[in-house]
Amino acid sequence: MTNQDIRQLAAWLKETHLAGAELRRPGMHLVLKRGDDAAVAVVAAPEPVKAVDERLLKTPGLGRLLLTHPDQQDVLVAVGSPVEQGQLVALLQVGELLLPVRSQLAGRLAAVLTPCGSTVGYGEAFMRLATA
Structure with missing residues (x-):
């Protein structure tokens, strides 16, 4: 800015x-x-420099975070399951548009930090991965 x-x-x-x-x-x-x-x-x-937790998956934009596809009941990734880099882990709903949210890292899903359907901002951590 x-x-x-x-x-x-x-x-x-x-x-x-x-x-x-x-x-x-x-x-x-x-x-x-x-x-x-x-x-x-x-x-x-400037914000104080924090220790970077590289195991967090963060949202790529603003919208409503969906952990399931609206037409399906199963979550895209379950806690405890392996996650590959580039794997679809969530959807970001902006109006009627559904945008894919892919994992930037590989690992095992340790925790979901944001409930399905929550409104999120850019760069919000929504999942935590553990090393595979």
């Missing part, structure tokens, strides 16, 4: 009389707040 983008967001906040906005992306956390009569305060700080 550039300084110009931040300025544009601040202008939109002022025009719409909103008190503030908060944006989170991997590696970035931006908070914009307006005072009553004060100038717009811009605070941008």
